[in-house]
Amino acid sequence: MKFRSIMDPVKLYSAKEAVVRGLAPDGSLFVPASIPKLPADFFNRLAGMSITEIGFNVAHCFFGEELPEKDLRGVIDRACNFDAALRKLDDQISVLELFHGPTLAFKDFGARFMAELLGYFKRQDETSLTILVATSGDTGSAVASGFYNVPGIKVVVLYPSGKISPIQEQQITTLGGNISALEVEGTFDDCQRLVKEAFKDSKLSTRVGLTSANSINISRLVPQVFYYFRALAQLPELQSKIIVSVPSGNFGNLTAGLIAKQMGLPIEHFVAATNANDVFVQYLATGEFKPRSSVLTLSNSMDVGNPSNLPRIQYLYSNDLAKIRADVETYSFSDKETQAAISEAFAKSKYILDPHGAVAYLGLKKALQKHATAQGIFLETAHPAKFPEALPANVHSQVKMPERLTQYLNLEKKSIRVAARLSEIVKYL
Numbered sequence: 001m002k003f004r005s006i007m008d009p010v011k012l013y014s015a016k017e018a019v020v021r022g023l024a025p026d027g028s029l030f031v032p033a034s035i036p037k038l039p040a041d042f043f044n045r046l047a048g049m050s051i052t053e054i055g056f057n058v059a060h061c062f063f064g065e066e067l068p069e070k071d072l073r074g075v076i077d078r079a080c081n082f083d084a085a086l087r088k089l090d091d092q093i094s095v096l097e098l099f100h101g102p103t104l105a106f107k108d109f110g111a112r113f114m115a116e117l118l119g120y121f122k123r124q125d126e127t128s129l130t131i132l133v134a135t136s137g138d139t140g141s142a143v144a145s146g147f148y149n150v151p152g153i154k155v156v157v158l159y160p161s162g163k164i165s166p167i168q169e170q171q172i173t174t175l176g177g178n179i180s181a182l183e184v185e186g187t188f189d190d191c192q193r194l195v196k197e198a199f200k201d202s203k204l205s206t207r208v209g210l211t212s213a214n215s216i217n218i219s220r221l222v223p224q225v226f227y228y229f230r231a232l233a234q235l236p237e238l239q240s241k242i243i244v245s246v247p248s249g250n251f252g253n254l255t256a257g258l259i260a261k262q263m264g265l266p267i268e269h270f271v272a273a274t275n276a277n278d279v280f281v282q283y284l285a286t287g288e289f290k291p292r293s294s295v296l297t298l299s300n301s302m303d304v305g306n307p308s309n310l311p312r313i314q315y316l317y318s319n320d321l322a323k324i325r326a327d328v329e330t331y332s333f334s335d336k337e338t339q340a341a342i343s344e345a346f347a348k349s350k351y352i353l354d355p356h357g358a359v360a361y362l363g364l365k366k367a368l369q370k371h372a373t374a375q376g377i378f379l380e381t382a383h384p385a386k387f388p389e390a391l392p393a394n395v396h397s398q399v400k401m402p403e404r405l406t407q408y409l410n411l412e413k414k415s416i417r418v419a420a421r422l423s424e425i426v427k428y429l
């Protein structure tokens with residue numbers, strides 16, 4: 001599979017070029033030159049198929065020309081050494097738990113796979129790389145953990161000071177070694193803008209071997225396709241109409257789901273569930289995309305005012321708004337509704353949602369009102385123990401803190417405070 005820039009349909013890039021560069025030379029996003037279809041035989045075998053077997057089949061479509069089977073299987077086995085587990089909450093609703101990785105959020109899928117793949121490509125040409133990543137919380141921790149101690153790769157994480165949860169901050173700032181944490185005096189959008197500015201500066205970018213680990217990197221997106229297949233592999237009601245609700249911020253997760261559908265996965269349609277940061281809701285309603293500053297909510301990893309994957313969604317649908325609307329419905333929910341949903345799911349099903357999963361749960365319930373016979377799946381993108389402050393008190397007291405989270409709490413925070421200006425960031429690259 002070759003890759004191309006969204007802006008330029010002619011020039012093609014190898015997977016290695018697309019992954020190592022992160023962004024195309026014209027500053028826009030890489031996309032696969034076409035979306036591969038998986039054969040009928042694969043779908044006949046899907047029921048019960050493991051995450052690693054699915055991962056190999058899906059990743060082979062994108063990277064098979066450049067990684068021999070044995071190497072690709074090695075990458076997948078090391079990156080996906082935990083499952084995406086589907087649990088039924090009631091007759092109609094299942095939750096896909098994506099938090100069984102080392103930092104307890106779904107971004108482990110993307111970050112670990114990317115670390116393995118970059119490490120693989122880098123060993124071929126022995127250059128060094130600096131990963132520059134902006135985070136609203138979970139990306140930074142997943143990337144820091146995934147790349148920790150990977151030889152020849154330095155990681156610089158930009159996060160908005162005071163706007164991520166204390167546990168997320170511990171996960172980013174306590175590793176040290178090849179991981180540096182810059183605490184930016186600004187919002188997540190400032191962090192994302194600084195990353196974009198750094199990439200636009202081609203001299204800087206070449207000098208330090210800059211690459212990106214945000215969901216703008218295509219290698220983050222591909223492993224997120226795996227778990228949509230894995231969800232259906234565990235669903236007994238495969239014949240029903242299936243609706244999947246995705247809690248969305250930068251829309252990488254939803255983009256991966258839409259790619260899975262175009263690869264042939266029988267998902268009827270998607271719900272893009274957002275918090276008060278609802279530019280996508282406005283976009284689908286009016287056809288106009290108006291980015292704006294993000295506002296702080298309980299589901300802080302979705303506090304994004306300028307979702308970077310929107311151009312990829314438009315590309316997948318040939319810029320046809322009507323086609324996007326046919327596959328995606330979208331809603332926005334307030335913090336109050338989010339907390340009420342957490343209380344409700346706990347009372348009804350004894351299930352503890354995190355605030356991001358709760359937004360997806362709300363979106364799914366809205367969609368199921370219109371599709372009474374459908375089977376619904378919502379994605380639980382983080383473990384609730386990562387966001388204790390956001391849970392209602394009676395639910396909070398029931399959360400068990402997993403050990404891989406507590407290990408971070410006693411470590412010393414090491415971060416550098418910087419103003420939201422590129423000249424400040426450059427000093428640390």
Ligand SMILES: *Cc1c(COP(=O)(O)O)cnc(C)c1O
Binds near residue numbers: 247249302381382
């Ligand atoms: C990043 C994140 C999201 C949003 O995912 P996008 O791919 O940016 O839309 C949702 N939930 C959690 C817990 C996250 O960390």
